[in-house]
Amino acid sequence: MGSLVFNGQVVALNEEGFLVEPGLWNEDLARVLAREEEGLETLDEEHWAVIRFIRAHFEEKQGAPMVRAVCKGTGLRLQRIYDLFPSGPAKGACKLAGLPKPDGCV
Amino acid sequence: MSAELDQKLEALTDETLAKGLAVFREHLKEAEAGFLNACVRCGLCADSCHYHRAEPRLENVPGRKLDHIASVFRAHYTTFGRVAPGLVGAKRFDRDMARAWVDAVFGRCSLCGRCSLNCTIGIPMPALFRAARRALGAMGLVPDDLQANVENSLRHGNNMAIEREEWVETLEWIEEELQAETGDPQARIPVDKQGARCLFTVNPREAKFFPLSLQASAKVFWAAKEDWTLASEAGWDLTNYALFTCEDDQAAAIVKNLTDAMTRLGCEVLVIGECGHGYQSARWMGPEWLKSAFPFPVVSILELMDQYLDEGRIQVDPTKNTQPVTLHDPCNLVRHGGISEPQRRVLRRAVNTFTEMAPRGIENYCCGGGGGQLAMSEYRNRRLKAGRMKADQIRATGAKVVAAPCHNCIDQLSELNKEYQLKVHIKTVAELVAAALVPPTSTPSSTPTFAEAQP
Incomplete structure (x- = not known):
């Protein structure tokens, strides 16, 4: 088990850096995850568009969206998503949006 | 080990242990059981294992992992093991041993088989480790996130629980991208095409997060003028995580999605996309699990691409x-x-x-x-x-x-x-x-x- 310190509190992460309690997520925590887990010092508007879209989808349907839905919902091209999140949509974007690790070969 | 798995181990009853042991014995083939007493401690497997090469310690030696299993077999199923366990290294299957099995066969082995290939005796390590995994499965000791993939496949027809509409919409999108890339409005990704020669199957990961590889495969089919299709319903996902949980009945149910799709769509050749365990599951294990030979050939897309190039159906620069x-x-x-x-x-x-x-x-x-x-x-x-x-x-x-x-x-x-x-x-x-x-x-x-x- 991993962890990170956020606002003086210890937040539990699983071995792969995903939040153990997705309910703890907020945008300030996303910034810390971005820095600690993804090596992103700053998040720009495009990052936020992706993160907020994924988070909203998760809160509504309890899962990660298809990358098709992310492109459609944010208006970003597929390649742009990969450029924005070096670890990809699953281990990068979904992680920063506070989702549990998606199932499958990811 | 996860906290959940640890709790399950702590809560193990004698009945559950007995059940696991019975499943282990039942599914151990006689030809494999003979190898449980065959290790000569030569140590060649240690050098062959990537776990041991990266971290040289006893617990990472394949022969040691096997010994946890062999010692249980000796204790419960051999005469000497029963009467003089100390002399033959026999150990009863108890909670600590179950913990050692979990650690060895789930936590320190990728079933890659390199140890087997380099074993002096040719001990079929993956088969023996699989028998242990299956026993642990019967005891509810498969790590949760591994089992979740199997459950998704059984319930949704694919291991990422992708819904039909999401899948088909992604295919339509990739078809548009393919048409833009090739400049050919006739470049297609045919879905449910009855009687197509090839039924192509992919890893759900491609549909969900990484569709460029799917687009690349489709582009090759387009260039080769292949008559191919993808299924919209179950039968498009080539993965089968029951190969790893080793629960053969579930593996059979999952591979049946592929054979059912072949029948439903009347295709001639089942084409497995670029995937290791998917190929192994469909080509070699599938007929074993379903207990019948497939009435169609199963080929990897790698073999098809090789053939296209050989026959000049596609040209590359x-x-x-x-x-x-x-x-x-x-x-x-x-x-x-x-x-x-x-x-x-x-x-x-x-x-x-x-x-x-x-x-x-x-x-x-x-x-x-x-x-x-x-x-x-x-x-x-x-x-x-x-x-x-x-x-x-x-x-x-x-x-x-x-x-x-x-x-x-x-x-x-x-x-x-x-x-x-x-x-x-x-x-x-x-x-x-x-x-x-x-x-x-x-x-x-x-x-x-x-x-x-x-x-």
Whole structure:
């Protein structure tokens, strides 16, 4: 088990850096995850568009969206998503949006 | 080990232990049981195992992992083991032993089989470890996130629980992208095409997060003028995580999605996309699980691409792939699956510089992500550590691109790329072929048959 310190509190992460309690997520925590887990010092508007879209989808349907839905919902091209999140949509974007690790070969 | 698994181990009852043991014995084939007493402690397996090479300690020696299993067999099923356990190294199956099994067969093994290949006696380690995994499964001790993939496949027909509309919409989107890329409005991704020659299957990961590899495969089919299709309902996902949980009845139910789709759509050839365990499951284990031979051939897309190039159905320009390329050998595809040369012939034609890893082919090292390791978060640190052999191999080639015909390996290699700062690109073979394709001319791909030529 991993962890990170956020606002003086210890937040539990699983071995792969995903939040153990997705309910703890907020945008300030996303910034810390971005820095600690993804090596992103700053998040720009495009990052936020992706993160907020994924988070909203998760809160509504309890899962990660298809990358098709992310492109459609944010208006970003597929390649742009990969450029924005070096670890990809699953281990990068979904992680920063506070989702549990998606199932499958990811 | 996860906290959940630890709790389950603590709560094990004698009845559950007895059940696990019975399942182990029941599913151990006689030909395999004979090997449980065959280890001569030569130690060759230690050097062959990527876990042990990366971290040389007793618990990582394959023979030691096997010994946990063999000692239980001796205690319960051999005369000497029953009357003089201390003399023959026999140990009863109790809670501590169950814990040792979980640690050995889930936590320190990717079922890659390299130890078996290098074993003096030829002990079929993966088969014996699989029998232990199956017993642990009967005791409810399969790590949750590994089992979740199986449950998704059983319930939703694919291991990521993708809904039909999401899948079909993604295909329509990729078809548009393909048409834009090729400039051909007739470039298609046919869905549910009745009577198509080839039924193509993919890894749900492609649909969900990484559709460029799917687009690349479709581009190759387009250039080859192949008659192909994908199923909209269950039967498009080539994965079968029950190969790793070793619950054969569930594995049979999952592989049946593929055979049912072949029947439903009336296709001639089942084509498995670039995936190690998917190929192993459909080509070799599938008929075993379903207890009947398939009435159709199962081929890897690597074999098809090799054939297209050989027959001149597609043309490639290797100068489109100028960066040096090396090739990873997925264990389930190469060591277990027997597909080794097609991808090499394809790469020699499609890229400028192709450099082999050492060792290569069936002796190549596991990336560390096999056997369901990638799905078991609790063993992530061990998995990355065990991947050091692969990272060293890649670095030694000097390649800038690693071709990996398996999506599971691709994900592990991507993590190794980051962890060991390899600075390489990781691609499927189809992506490299698609990049090098010489656009086909619009003339028919074959001369008319005699019957068609008649007025």
